[in-house]
Amino acid sequence: MTAAEKYVAAAYLVVFATVLAYVLIISLKLVRLEREVAELTELARARRVREAAPVG
Amino acid sequence: MVAAIALIAFFAPEDADQGLSQKIFYFHVPIALTAYVCFGWGAWKGLLHLWQRRPGADLESYVAIHQGVIFGALTLVTGSIWAKISWGVWWAWSSNQLVLFLVLFLFYAAYFMLRFSVEPGPRRANLSAVYALFGVALIPVSFLAIRLANDFIHPTVFTSAGPQMSGRMFATFCVSWAAMLLLVGTLYHVELAGKRLDSRLRELRELLA
Numbered sequence: 005m006t007a008a009e010k011y012v013a014a015a016y017l018v019v020f021a022t023v024l025a026y027v028l029i030i031s032l033k034l035v036r037l038e039r040e041v042a043e044l045t046e047l048a049r050a051r052r053v054r055e056a057a058p059v060g
Numbered sequence: 061m062v063a064a065i066a067l068i069a070f071f072a073p074e075d076a077d078q079g080l081s082q083k084i085f086y087f088h089v090p091i092a093l094t095a096y097v098c099f100g101w102g103a104w105k106g107l108l109h110l111w112q113r114r115p116g117a118d119l120e121s122y123v124a125i126h127q128g129v130i131f132g133a134l135t136l137v138t139g140s141i142w143a144k145i146s147w148g149v150w151w152a153w154s155s156n157q158l159v160l161f162l163v164l165f166l167f168y169a170a171y172f173m174l175r176f177s178v179e180p181g182p183r184r185a186n187l188s189a190v191y192a193l194f195g196v197a198l199i200p201v202s203f204l205a206i207r208l209a210n211d212f213i214h215p216t217v218f219t220s221a222g223p224q225m226s227g228r229m230f231a232t233f234c235v236s237w238a239a240m241l242l243l244v245g246t247l248y249h250v251e252l253a254g255k256r257l258d259s260r261l262r263e264l265r266e267l268l269a
């Protein structure tokens with residue numbers, strides 16, 4: 005592999021790795037948001053059960 | 061993106077002068093132009109925020125500038141690698157275009173320091189929008205610097221006489237730029253959707269608490 009080939013490969017790898025890291029960060033954030041949605045759904049469900057329960 | 065890589069590898073001819081290293085051009089220049097587009101888009105959204113008080117324009121401006129800074133960093137890194145092959149150095153302070161692009165990049169990198177030093181709310185949105193608008197003035201300066209200053213180090217491919225490359229090279233460049241715009245557009249919408257969802261969930265959490 006020539007020096008030029010190494011540098012060209014490095015340039016393309018940097019771009020690829022950056023996009024990959026970005027997508028990974030976004031996907032981790034989506035996982036967190038999904039977990040939060042599940043927590044809030046549980047919270048809303050518990051509240052509905054509490055409100056529907058007879059007082060006293 | 062796959063089509064662009066295929067064209068770069070198999071369709072675009074090798075440059076007679078620079079050889080294989082010129083292939084960096086097909087990613088480096090589209091990434092730089094895409095960074096300009098992102099900064100311009102961020103400034104436009106900032107203007108819409110200040111002018112029409114459009115809801116969500118501040119967040120859109122922020123996301124566009126965030127993408128612009130990522131693409132700006134990639135421009136500097138890929139350009140630096142190309143400089144090492146072509147000029148034998150990683151950076152040339154004597155090149156006006158390089159220095160002005162670095163100034164533009166640092167200016168927008170400082171945007172985040174300003175934004176996160178102010179409490180969330182209308183003041184933060186207004187200051188960020190004004191800052192984004194000031195930065196957009198640097199884009200034509202950065203773009204035209206090489207033409208105005210007769211920079212002999214950084215090559216000028218797009219002149220008033222048209223693109224200085226063969227038809228196959230220009231076609232590959234156009235496909236690469238289209239791919240880059242498509243990529244940034246997709247990432248912009250995904251990040252924006254995530255941020256909107258995040259803020260709505262926070263609101264919902266407060267309502268349910």
